Amino acid sequence: MNRIYDIFRFAEDSPLIFTQANFWIFFVCVYLIFAFIYKKIALRNVYLLLISLLFYYKTSGAFVGILIFSTCVDYAIGGLIYKQTKKNIRLALVTTSVIINLSVLCYFKYAYFFTDSFNYLFQTDYQVINWLAQWSNTYSQQNYFTVDKIILPVGISFYTFQTISYSVDIYRGKLKPLKSILDFGFFVSFFPQLVAGPIVRAEHFVPQISKVRAVTATHFNMGTLLILKGLVKKMIFADYIARQFLDRVFDAPEMHSGFENVMAMIGYSLQIYGDFSGYTDIAIGLALLMGFTLPKNFNSPYKAINAADFWKRWHISLSTWLKDYLYIPLGGNKRGSMASYIILSIILIGVVIAFKNFVVLITITSIVLIIFILSQYISTFKNYINTNINLLLTMLIGGLWHGASWKFVIWGGLNGMGIVVYKLWRKISPYEQKKAWYFDWWKILVTFIFITFTRIYFRGESMSHIERWYNQVATNMDLQNAWAILVHYKLVFIVMGLGYLAHWLPEQTKERIEQFYFKSPVYLKIAYAVIVSVVCYQSYSSDFQAFIYFQF
Structure with a gap:
């Protein structure tokens, strides 16, 4: 009983993480009550709302207040938008919603x-002050917050x-707006996907709130299989x-050969996929x-045959959100607006600031x-730039969404350029329409290499850290010791190989495995769960690894 009490009370050093036993004890307790009330829609929604707020409180403490604030603001504004018939007022209200949400973010x-x-641009020395904490301390006349x-x-x-x-x-x-703020709060805070997605669209999830959601055999089979896959x-x-x-290599890239740094980047592509895809599978x-039902967030992204295909398969809920709520409103692939050019100019200036390098400038x-001159004299080139500027801008902003650093903008920009270059290449490529398997595998390999090695801007802790990585790869590959490295870390590379092999299995093979699991009797499903649990926790460290996307 003491352990259950500890699980449900807030402790900053013990958040509820899907890979910890405490979370599964928490979920079993929650699920036992849920099983008795799931047919009572109103009670079920309130119950899951309270549980979700508790889950977030366990993860973030007092920041649950920000979640509640966002919920109240958008519920109120959504209702006002629906009641208004004047277009200008509706536009002003939705703009207010976007401004408030983005301001908090x-x-x-x-x-x-x-x-x-x-500070860098204007040579000033302003310091960040937590105004909310200062106001709270002043109001309470206590120094509760830093x-x-x-x-x-x-x-x-x-969220x-x-x-x-x-x-x-x-x-x-x-x-149509939800009639109850409690139902809306449930939509915003549903705990499986609350802290790391997938991003759930209101139009897809809200209709589910007002219906009895029976757990069918299909739900149970697919749900348990996804959880086991996610844990692995x-x-x-x-x-x-x-x-x-x-982590050993990335913590000190200059202490390892270029070969080790290259292998670490290849491994990082598997790590970030396993980490994020694993979370969303469990969610x-x-x-x-x-x-x-939550939206699918990954579709074998390393089977992508070009950069555009990759972003249709990776973090699908974010990619489609950016397309529908940013790319299309900016003009889509029809034209670049004045806002597009202004925002892009600001971002390019920021990239120059990030590198602090005259050559980059x-x-x-x-x-x-060159682009400006060519666009003045070649109309087809000008049209091409206009139709792709919003795509590049969306990728740049998507990069910034991932982290508050110019290195993330650079990473997003590189991926955007990859898509733009591919769109040019496919017009002249003699291999684009070829159907032989080796052409597809060549495209997959090139795309994988491009995606993997642009991720140094995602994984690197700073621009200087990234430069040290590049320096080792460029000047110290040390290939004569490559075999010794592979042997020394043989178990790591075997696991990496198995991970990529599992990812690249044909879809038909994956479907057969799913059907085999679905048709297995209950006692075998229990055996599979025990085996997966034992194998996973045999590899477990006392220092739990938080999901990478928690920081976003």
């Missing part, structure tokens, strides 16, 4: 980023995008190789066990001038 996530960039540091609330990027989608979908006429991906294909090899599986300036 920017305050917590980008305060240091904007302050540091401003004023010189802003802590990022877990999952704020995910902010969800609340924005609610207001925008009502404005667009795709959705996270605890073995992500955490194990990170602890045993990747979707948990939701299915309660009768709710000259390079970017030259590219911009």
